[in-house]
Amino acid sequence: xxTLGVPSKGRLMxxxxxxxxARGIEMRRTGSDRDYGAEVADMPIDLRLMSxxxxxxxxAAGRIHLGVTGSDLVQERIPAWDQAVEVLAEMxxxxxxxxxxxxxxxxxxxxxxxxxxxxxxxxxxxxxxLRIATKYHRLVRDFLRDAGVADYQLIDSQGATEGTVAxxxxxxxxxxxxxxxxxxxxxxAILEDGLIHRSEATLFRSRGAHWTDSSxxxxxxxxERLR
Amino acid sequence: xxxxxxxxxxAEALQAIFTDAVPVEAPMxxxxxxxxxxxxxxxxxxxxxxxxPDRGEMMLRPxxxxxxxxxxxxxxxxxxxxxxxxxxxxxxxxxxGRPTEYLxxxxxxFDRAAPLMADAEVFALMFKALDxxxxxxxxxxxxxxxxxxxxxxxxxxxxxxxxRHVWRPRRFRALLDRFTGAVxxxxxxxxxxxxxxxxxxxxxxxxxxxxxxxxxxxDLAARLERLxxxAEAAxxxxxxxxxxxxxxxxxxxxxDATSALRNFAVDLPGLQPAVTRFADRIDALSEAGxxxxxxxxxxxxxxxxxxYYDGFVFGLLGPVPGEPPLATGGRYDALxxxxxxxxxxxxxGGVIRPEQVHALREARA
Numbered sequence: 001x002x003t004l005g006v007p008s009k010g011r012l013m014x015x016x017x018x019x020x021x022a023r024g025i026e027m028r029r030t031g032s033d034r035d036y037g038a039e040v041a042d043m044p045i046d047l048r049l050m051s052x053x054x055x056x057x058x059x060a061a062g063r064i065h066l067g068v069t070g071s072d073l074v075q076e077r078i079p080a081w082d083q084a085v086e087v088l089a090e091m092x093x094x095x096x097x098x099x100x101x102x103x104x105x106x107x108x109x110x111x112x113x114x115x116x117x118x119x120x121x122x123x124x125x126x127x128x129x130l131r132i133a134t135k136y137h138r139l140v141r142d143f144l145r146d147a148g149v150a151d152y153q154l155i156d157s158q159g160a161t162e163g164t165v166a167x168x169x170x171x172x173x174x175x176x177x178x179x180x181x182x183x184x185x186x187x188x189a190i191l192e193d194g195l196i197h198r199s200e201a202t203l204f205r206s207r208g209a210h211w212t213d214s215s216x217x218x219x220x221x222x223x224e225r226l227r
Numbered sequence: 228x229x230x231x232x233x234x235x236x237x238a239e240a241l242q243a244i245f246t247d248a249v250p251v252e253a254p255m256x257x258x259x260x261x262x263x264x265x266x267x268x269x270x271x272x273x274x275x276x277x278x279x280p281d282r283g284e285m286m287l288r289p290x291x292x293x294x295x296x297x298x299x300x301x302x303x304x305x306x307x308x309x310x311x312x313x314x315x316x317x318x319x320x321x322x323x324g325r326p327t328e329y330l331x332x333x334x335x336x337f338d339r340a341a342p343l344m345a346d347a348e349v350f351a352l353m354f355k356a357l358d359x360x361x362x363x364x365x366x367x368x369x370x371x372x373x374x375x376x377x378x379x380x381x382x383x384x385x386x387x388x389x390x391r392h393v394w395r396p397r398r399f400r401a402l403l404d405r406f407t408g409a410v411x412x413x414x415x416x417x418x419x420x421x422x423x424x425x426x427x428x429x430x431x432x433x434x435x436x437x438x439x440x441x442x443x444x445x446d447l448a449a450r451l452e453r454l455x456x457x458a459e460a461a462x463x464x465x466x467x468x469x470x471x472x473x474x475x476x477x478x479x480x481x482x483d484a485t486s487a488l489r490n491f492a493v494d495l496p497g498l499q500p501a502v503t504r505f506a507d508r509i510d511a512l513s514e515a516g517x518x519x520x521x522x523x524x525x526x527x528x529x530x531x532x533x534x535y536y537d538g539f540v541f542g543l544l545g546p547v548p549g550e551p552p553l554a555t556g557g558r559y560d561a562l563x564x565x566x567x568x569x570x571x572x573x574x575x576g577g578v579i580r581p582e583q584v585h586a587l588r589e590a591r592a
Contacts, residue, residue, distance in 0.1 A: 079321035104436035107428075108450055110415050116398075118442070120391060121450060126441060129264070141268050148398025150267055150391065166439045187436040192414075 001044045002065040002218045003209075005058055008036055008049035012201060015093045016068050019201075023225045044218040060084045062208035065215055066222075072098055072176060072199035076136050085204040089226055094201035096176040098136055100143075100194035103165055103172075104187045111193050112147045115172070119151040122171065133157035133170035136196070140174040143196045162186040229585060237588070238312050238332050238581035244356045245334045248310035253294035255314070259284035261293065265535065265565065275316050275327075287316035291333050292535065292559065292576065293566065299337050299574075300567040306338035325551075326582070335576030337563070342573045343504065346539040346558060347511035353543060353554045353577045354517060360587055362553060363544045364521065366481060367528030369393070369557070370538040371488065371501050375471050378497025381406065381463045384453060394530065396475075403471065408462035420458060423451055470494045477526040484524040485509060508539060529555075535562040539575065545587050553587065554579045 006027070007013045017027045020040075027047060030037040036049040048064065055069035056077040068091070078084050102109050109118055119130040133155045134140050140154060155170050162182050164170040176199065177183055183190065203226075205219070256279070262270050274289040288294060291311050299307060312332045319325040334352060336345045354364065376389045385406050392398045404410040422431055428451055432444060474491050477484075485506045492498040512519055529540035538558030545553050556577020564571035 083322055103438075103440050103442070105432050105438050106442065106447070107423075107431045107435050108419060108447055108454065110419075111413055113401075113413055117388075118446075118450065120388075121446065121453075122442060125446060125449075129267075137271070141272060145269055148392060148395045148401070150395070152268065153263065154268055154271075168441065171440050171442060187439055189436075 001046055002215045002222070003046045003048060003063075004040075005048045005050045005055045005064040005067040005069075006038075007052040007055070007068060012052055012094055013049070015201065016091070019091050019093070025222070025225055043221065044214075045222065059204055059206040060208070062206050062210065065206055065209045065211070065219070067204050067206070068201060069204070070094055070096070070199045071202045072096065072136065072139070072197055074202070074204060075197060076139050079138075084208060085206055087202055088205050088223070089203040091201040091203060094199070096178050096199045097195055098139060098174065098176050098197040098199060099190045100132070100140075100172060100174045100196065101162075101177075101183050101188040101190045104184075104189040106189075109191070111191060112144075112149055115191060116147075116149040116151075119149065123151045129153040130172065131155045131170040132172045132174055133161050133164040134174035135159075135161070136174060136176075139196055147193075162188060229582070229589070234330060234582045234585050237585040238330050238579075241356050241579055241581060241584065242310060242312055242332055244352060245308075245310040248308040248334055251295060251298065251309045251311050253288065253291050253298065253311060253313070255288055255316075256282075256285040257288050257294055258282065259286045261297075261566070262286050262289070265293065265562070273318055275318055289317055290315050290578070291331060292335070292562070295333070295335055295576075296559075296563055296566050296574065299335075299572075300563060300570060303337065305572065306336070306340065308338075309333075309335045330581050331578045332581055333576060333578040335574065337572050337574045339573055342538075342558070342560075342575070343508045343511045344515075345573070345575050346508055347515040347517065349556055349575050349577050350512060350539075350541055351515035351517050353541075353556060353579065356579060357543055357553055357584065360553070360584065361546050361591075363523070363546075365523045365525055365528050365542045365544065367525050367530070367540045368501075368505060368538065369529065369536050369540060371498070371505060371526060372475065372530070373537065374501030375474055375491075375495060375498055378495045379463055379467055379471070382456065382460050384457065385460070385463070396527075396531065400472075403463070403468055406463045407465055407468045412458065416454065416458070420451075420455060466494055475527050475530075477524070479524055481509060481512075481519045481522040481524045529557060535559045537561045541577070545583065551580060551583060553583045 006016045020027055025043060026041040027038060030039055038047040038049050040047050052069050053073060055067040056074045058064045059067045060078045074085060075081050109115055122130045130152045132152050135158050137154055144152065157164055161173050161175040163186060164173060165188065166186060259276055262274060275287040277285050279285050295309055295311065310333065312330065314328050315331045316328050319327055334349060336349055338345050372393055373390060376386050379386060388402055389399060392402060428448055438444060470491050477487060479487050488502045488505060492502050509519055529536055536557035536559050540557035542552040543554040554577055558575040560573050563574050
């Protein structure tokens with residue numbers, strides 16, 4: 001038996017069910033819509049419907065063997081994520097890009113190099129570091145360190161991040177976008193080299209879970225269907 | 228498993244060498260804002276952050292330098308010599324197995340009188356404290372790097388940009404290549420300057436969107452002037468840039484370093500005063516009893532980890548490559564200015580990691 005955590009609601013759950021169904025693995029809910037019970041037909045899999053945001057934590061702790069969630073959440077929330085989990089399949093849906101965007105009227109800022117130069121000027125003129133609103137602290141910090149951007153600060157924003165610039169609580173944002181429509185509506189423009197991570201729904205295997213002969217056999221059976 | 232008490236005993240024995248210094252204590256919780264302003268957001272991946280209901284975000288001290296400088300600048304007598312012993316806290320990479328809390332034994336000198344002698348004094352004391360252990364000494368001089376940037380025949384704006392990124396080797400190199408013309412100006416830069424010239428900045432802005440955020444149209448106008456000046460500035464001379472690049476990779480015995488640096492100063496004459504200071508420091512080290520023949524000089528030593536040092540830097544390394552140094556230190560005059568609220572004082576100091584010293588003694592026993 002292996003435990004598999006999948007998103008408990010919305011399009012992400014539907015698409016996950018469809019993805020497995022297309023590979024001959026039928027998932028179905030038991031009970032009503034409000035009940036989080038679920039099962040897999042004819043497979044030694046203990047299916048658990050969970051909040052997509054909690055699946056990275058459960059994978060990292062080894063409390064589930066497998067989990068479906070966005071690669072952005074795994075990379076943001078699990079330190080040294082590639083040591084803790086392994087990618088079994090990129091599932092081809094739930095696409096979203098984590099990007100850096102600045103006010104569209106900043107006609108002199110196109111690249112990270114511009115952003116860095118403006119951050120230095122901004123600190124000298126305004127007396128504090130240029131604020132970037134995000135909930136992806138680790139990914140953004142690592143990305144900006146690699147790019148050699150200094151004199152910025154991250155402001156935590158757990159929602160409506162695109163609005164922070166107009167509200168005066170940040171100068172720039174780092175957030176996920178799929179079509180860019182919300183960014184445009186909020187008068188923000190993506191930096192040309194500002195793509196931090198291309199996220200999609202991904203099936204992960206926890207390296208730290210308890211892998212017995214029987215759970216390995218169950219994984220083998222599952223992987224046969226996924227091929 | 229080594230007992231914490233054994234390491235503390237080792238530390239206390241080592242501290243006996245700093246008899247002339249005033250023992251000081253420092254708070255364990257330091258204002259996160261102060262550290263963030265000094266080190267930038269990267270400190271969040273190195274220090275533990277916590278929250279105080281009254282004082283806001285705090286960090287467990289990642290070192291003593293900042294609190295000791297703050298304490299001194301708030302009213303310490305001059306000159307001053309301090310020693311301290313206590314835990315510091317460092318977040319480590321997941322899975323690295325490195326300790327997240329360990330003792331640091333330190334010695335800091337705030338003295339206007341003779342900075343080079345103070346450099347030598349700190350180094351000699353650290354060296355003496357570890358007497359009898361198989362250590363290799365490496366020294367560097369961030370002051371030489373800063374002087375080499377200052378000596379370039381180019382605009383102040385370019386020097387400021389290079390100085391700002393001296394701690395980030397890749398970014399530094401990219402900037403230098405841009406300034407010599409080896410790499411062309413960023414894509415779209417010429418188009419932007421042309422459009423601003425033809426249509427006017429105000430019209431470009433009006434077309435692009437409403438002026439949201441704290442940055443002002445004056446900020447954009449000022450940067451436009453800087454970008455124009457940058458586009459018109461003559462490239463940095465290839466020979467000068469080459470000197471800077473070879474200087475950054477210089478690694479020689481300390482006893483040969485002065486003549487090597489003098490050669491660089493032939494092509495970059497502005498470097499001469501810094502080289503003279505460097506030679507005087509070597510004399511001061513010899514006078515302090517340091518065998519300079521056995522010491523390595525690496526011009527870039529400390530360039531990537533020791534962000535507040537701006538002069539002499541050193542590390543005393545054990546025999547196992549990859550292990551943290553037994554002792555490190557250096558000069559940090561600029562830090563006292565940043566934390567001094569309008570005042571400053573030349574300062575130099577060093578720390579020993581007693582648990583590393585203890586482990587080395589155990590391994591040899």
